[in-house]
Amino acid sequence: MIKCKTSKAISGMGHSMKRKEDARFLQGKGNYVDDIKLPGMLHMDIVRSPYAYAKIKSIDTSAALAIPGVIAVVTGKDLEQYNLHWMPTLMSDTQMVLPTDTVMYQAQEVAAVIATDRYTARDGKEAVVVEYEPMKPLMNAKKALDADAPVLRTDKEGKTDNHIWHWEAGDKEATEKVFNEAEVVVSQDMYIPRIHVVSIETCGCVADYSKVNNHLTMYMTTQAPHAIRTVIALVAGHVGLTEEKIRVISPDIGGGFGGKVPVYPGYVIAIAVSFLTGAPIKWIEDRTENLQADSFARDYHINVEMAGTKEGKILATRFKVLADHGYTDASANPSKFPTGLFSIGTGSYNYNTAYMEADAVYTNKPPGGVAYRCSFRVTEAVHAIERITDRFAFEVGIDPADLRMQNFIKKEDFPWKSPTGWEYDSGDYHAGLKLAMKTVDYWKLREEQKEKKAQGKLMGIGISTFTEIVGAGPSKDFDILGIKMFDSAEIRVHPTGKAIARFGTKSQGQGHETTYAQIIAEELGIPAENIQIEEGDTDTAPYGLGTYASRSTPTAGAAAAMAARKLRAKAKKIAAYLLEVSEDDLEWEPGKFFVKGAPEKVKTIQEIVFASYTNHPQGMEAGFEATHYYDPPNLTFPSGAYICVVDIDPETIEIKVRRFVAIDDCGNIINPMIVQGQVHGGLTQGIAPAMYEELIYDDAGNILNGTLMDYLVPTAIESPSWETGHTVTPSPHHPIGAKGVGESPTVGAPPAIANAIVDALSHLGVRHLDIPITPYKVWKVLQELKG
Amino acid sequence: MAREITVTVNGTPHTLEVENRLLLVHLIREKINLTGTHIGCDTSNCGACTILLNGKSVKSCTILAVQANGKEIQTVEGLAAPGEMHPLQEGFKENHGLHCGFCTPGMLMRSVELLEDNPNPTEEEIRWGISGNLCRCTGYNNIVKAIQWASAKMRGEETPSTEPEFVS
Ligand code: FES
Ligand code: FES
Numbered sequence: 001m002i003k004c005k006t007s008k009a010i011s012g013m014g015h016s017m018k019r020k021e022d023a024r025f026l027q028g029k030g031n032y033v034d035d036i037k038l039p040g041m042l043h044m045d046i047v048r049s050p051y052a053y054a055k056i057k058s059i060d061t062s063a064a065l066a067i068p069g070v071i072a073v074v075t076g077k078d079l080e081q082y083n084l085h086w087m088p089t090l091m092s093d094t095q096m097v098l099p100t101d102t103v104m105y106q107a108q109e110v111a112a113v114i115a116t117d118r119y120t121a122r123d124g125k126e127a128v129v130v131e132y133e134p135m136k137p138l139m140n141a142k143k144a145l146d147a148d149a150p151v152l153r154t155d156k157e158g159k160t161d162n163h164i165w166h167w168e169a170g171d172k173e174a175t176e177k178v179f180n181e182a183e184v185v186v187s188q189d190m191y192i193p194r195i196h197v198v199s200i201e202t203c204g205c206v207a208d209y210s211k212v213n214n215h216l217t218m219y220m221t222t223q224a225p226h227a228i229r230t231v232i233a234l235v236a237g238h239v240g241l242t243e244e245k246i247r248v249i250s251p252d253i254g255g256g257f258g259g260k261v262p263v264y265p266g267y268v269i270a271i272a273v274s275f276l277t278g279a280p281i282k283w284i285e286d287r288t289e290n291l292q293a294d295s296f297a298r299d300y301h302i303n304v305e306m307a308g309t310k311e312g313k314i315l316a317t318r319f320k321v322l323a324d325h326g327y328t329d330a331s332a333n334p335s336k337f338p339t340g341l342f343s344i345g346t347g348s349y350n351y352n353t354a355y356m357e358a359d360a361v362y363t364n365k366p367p368g369g370v371a372y373r374c375s376f377r378v379t380e381a382v383h384a385i386e387r388i389t390d391r392f393a394f395e396v397g398i399d400p401a402d403l404r405m406q407n408f409i410k411k412e413d414f415p416w417k418s419p420t421g422w423e424y425d426s427g428d429y430h431a432g433l434k435l436a437m438k439t440v441d442y443w444k445l446r447e448e449q450k451e452k453k454a455q456g457k458l459m460g461i462g463i464s465t466f467t468e469i470v471g472a473g474p475s476k477d478f479d480i481l482g483i484k485m486f487d488s489a490e491i492r493v494h495p496t497g498k499a500i501a502r503f504g505t506k507s508q509g510q511g512h513e514t515t516y517a518q519i520i521a522e523e524l525g526i527p528a529e530n531i532q533i534e535e536g537d538t539d540t541a542p543y544g545l546g547t548y549a550s551r552s553t554p555t556a557g558a559a560a561a562m563a564a565r566k567l568r569a570k571a572k573k574i575a576a577y578l579l580e581v582s583e584d585d586l587e588w589e590p591g592k593f594f595v596k597g598a599p600e601k602v603k604t605i606q607e608i609v610f611a612s613y614t615n616h617p618q619g620m621e622a623g624f625e626a627t628h629y630y631d632p633p634n635l636t637f638p639s640g641a642y643i644c645v646v647d648i649d650p651e652t653i654e655i656k657v658r659r660f661v662a663i664d665d666c667g668n669i670i671n672p673m674i675v676q677g678q679v680h681g682g683l684t685q686g687i688a689p690a691m692y693e694e695l696i697y698d699d700a701g702n703i704l705n706g707t708l709m710d711y712l713v714p715t716a717i718e719s720p721s722w723e724t725g726h727t728v729t730p731s732p733h734h735p736i737g738a739k740g741v742g743e744s745p746t747v748g749a750p751p752a753i754a755n756a757i758v759d760a761l762s763h764l765g766v767r768h769l770d771i772p773i774t775p776y777k778v779w780k781v782l783q784e785l786k787g
Numbered sequence: 788m789a790r791e792i793t794v795t796v797n798g799t800p801h802t803l804e805v806e807n808r809l810l811l812v813h814l815i816r817e818k819i820n821l822t823g824t825h826i827g828c829d830t831s832n833c834g835a836c837t838i839l840l841n842g843k844s845v846k847s848c849t850i851l852a853v854q855a856n857g858k859e860i861q862t863v864e865g866l867a868a869p870g871e872m873h874p875l876q877e878g879f880k881e882n883h884g885l886h887c888g889f890c891t892p893g894m895l896m897r898s899v900e901l902l903e904d905n906p907n908p909t910e911e912e913i914r915w916g917i918s919g920n921l922c923r924c925t926g927y928n929n930i931v932k933a934i935q936w937a938s939a940k941m942r943g944e945e946t947p948s949t950e951p952e953f954v955s
Pocket of ligand 2: 509884885890921924926
């Protein structure tokens with residue numbers, strides 16, 4: 001169904017080329033951080049706080065230091081001497097590296113033990129004695145602004161409450177007016193709980209500082225190596241570690257999903273200790289530390305309202321958010337967007353009026369606000385709009401599929417200006433939903449549902465038709481710590497016509513070594529097989545902001561195409577010179593230029609490249625290399641139509657996803673196999689928060705499910721057999737018409753599942769259930785409704 | 788406390804002095820330097836560390852090195868000669884059964900035993916069979932497909948198409 005312009009031998013865009021990176025992973029030859037072993041390397045383990053909020057009265061390291069093999073114990077007081085005990089977060093808040101007097105969440109880093117091997121480091125950690133004076137923690141975001149709430153950030157001068165920021169979008173008055181006059185208004189409170197990415201590889205690093213060369217090589221699990229290098233230079237420049245003396249290497253990464261964007265204290269401590277000792281320091285967190293202390297995602301309390309007519313026309317929406325950021329705002333958003341891209345929440349529907357506001361607060365939870373396969377709060381926004389759309393459909397008595405069809409922005413209305421100011425690039429929402437409905441045989445399912453209901457059986461059908469926003473982003477609005485969010489590609493073609501290309505992004509499983517090669521193959525006609533891709537080494541790759549938020553294809557993928565086009569322009573000049581014709585007489589076919597009307601007069605790209613080194617036109621620069629920094633003119637707006645069918649056992653309340661059909665529109669497709677793989681994985685990370693995952697804290701600040709024993713990551717049993725398909729609406733402003741896909745399914749799946757479960761129970765009086773929707777939660781609600 | 792043990796790893800015997808508390812996974816990764824076996828948790832849930840111990844798939848983070856004394860260990864590095872592929876490795880590649888590759892060695896080693904016990908498993912049997920191994924990237928569809936593909940190949944039957952299937 002996807003037309004390819006290149007042959008299979010070239011494998012440009014549209015070919016399901018098998019992945020080039022697989023061989024090493026399959027044969028146990030991947031190179032992940034924990035696989036790195038350097039001579040003289042020491043191991044670090046971290047002492048963590050058992051309390052969510054406490055004063056540190058004393059830290060006794062003597063017993064630890066007495067253990068043979070324990071080299072040092074580092075505390076906040078030690079780091080304070082070098083002014084390294086605090087660090088900036090990506091949102092210009094501040095975060096402790098190690099505390100000097102107070103701990104702010106359970107599992108916070110308190111001290112670091114350095115030893116000759118990891119077992120001894122763990123022994124040392126057990127032997128450090130810390131005396132605490134516990135205080136009553138603030139765990140409920142809704143109480144954070146109460147007059148009697150403790151002010152948590154007393155380190156900030158003049159801070160008298162726990163408020164972090166206030167944010168607004170849209171038109172408040174116009175929205176109020178529409179709501180006041182509307183025939184139908186529906187309103188829903190919902191909580192999108194705190195969850196964790198749980199990439200199967202945890203975070204870690206090997207910090208290798210050489211005193212001789214005054215040079216740091218930092219091997220670490222990071223999705224954004226260049227940005228990290230700049231951050232390290234900003235934090236440690238004052239002790240002599242300036243940016244040219246830092247090399248960040250991000251080796252193979254065992255899954256990221258956003259959790260490997262932030263700078264965690266462990267990295268900084270490892271650098272500090274390596275700097276002081278001159279020895280390489282390895283720090284690898286264990287799973288429990290990863291779950292309990294690394295950045296969380298979500299934690300949004302939302303009220304969403306929709307106003308419309310009795311006939312089902314949507315007129316306006318209003319959103320109010322309370323964001324729980326833990327003790328510091330350590331989100332990984334573009335600087336000007338404290339709620340990320342939440343304002344995409346007006347959805348796929350044609351109406352002009354909306355208003356959103358959000359307030360963020362501090363609590364005694366771990367810091368964060370990062371991705372769970374969707375960085376910028378799109379998941380929260382889409383959940384709200386897709387749930388409230390179903391609520392509205394129910395209220396006006398129109399089938400949710402019909403109501404969506406009736407309100408969709410039409411294909412011909414793109415580019416479309418959203419009520420919160422975005423310009424959607426393209427889309428065909430009707431086609432997507434139509435295909436999804438046809439695939440599941442929607443109306444027949446509705447018939448079946450009626451029959452089942454009559455027999456007392458519970459079956460539900462849920463739809464989600466979402467608009468995503470990815471590819472951050474245009475440099476006029478998008479930066480992180482002031483660095484604009486462009487991305488880059490550098491292509492070097494060797495004399496024999498084979499190439500190496502380097503990028504500022506970093507794959508964590510997305511298959512860049514294959515897809516970037518395909519983009520270049522598409523543009524230059526050099527077989528993708530012969531194009532080697534490298535990422536993740538700041539010494540060799542051009543500067544870029546990294547891989548997250550589905551931005552790699554929209555930004556670096558575009559950069560690859562643009563750099564390749566520079567080379568094709570050069571190739572044309574050389575071909576004209578070699579064939580002794582004017583450039584205007586030449587025509588391009590993947591892999592060669594030939595003379596119009598005389599196809600036998602031809603120069604292949606390989607011949608042209610060879611000539612660029614051996615016989616280039618006088619006056620032209622020799623060689624065949626190009627670099628491009630791509631600054632996107634707009635974001636891209638992928639979309640999707642998902643339908644979920646669930647059966648619920650009325651006795652046991654077991655919830656079973658019978659079918660799940662996902663139709664995605666990510667524009668032009670580079671590699672259908674890889675896109676499908678991304679969709680499958682994203683869907684499983686969509687069912688996870690919808691039905692299983694949530695980080696739960698008690699009032700005393702204890703995390704109740706901080707291990708993989710009780711934080712429920714779906715296995716192959718919970719994960720249904722996904723059915724996927726596509727509509728293709730190219731992005732008009734993107735060089736290859738692609739939009740990005742990685743996070744779409746994680747964004748789109750949860751409301752489809754929640755809508756299906758609520759749909760199965762609506763005749764019993766259920767109007768809404770917060771995710772994760774567990775059998776116990778459903779059972780409790782049904783008991784309450786029975787009275 | 789340390790003692791001497793002998794283990795045969797991928798056919799090669801190793802005699803080493805190990806601490807009693809050393810986990811088998813650390814023996815494999817750090818003493819024998821085979822880093823294809825991974826660690827993804829500390830509660831025996833993820834299966835990234837799965838290896839074959841006397842032909843049975845086990846989570847090597849849940850076994851002490853000393854318990855492997857005198858036993859045969861097979862890791863992902865021993866599935867095929869370097870540069871060659873076991874049908875399961877081929878199946879995972881052909882069917883896009885891996886993304887980041889971190890869970891993959893464990894999945895492969897678990898699947899070896901699964902197919903030995905049941906050379907022609909149904910989808911349901913495969914899903915239950917790998918339910919002790921977590922993958923956060925693939926959504927499992929293609930892992931199931933990869934194992935089905937390998938099982939056909941190992942039975943000497945024609946392998947199913949590896950083209951991705953889309954609804955249309
Ligand atoms: S490392 Fe997770 S089960 Fe062994
Ligand atoms: S491929 Fe990444 S965890 Fe399975």
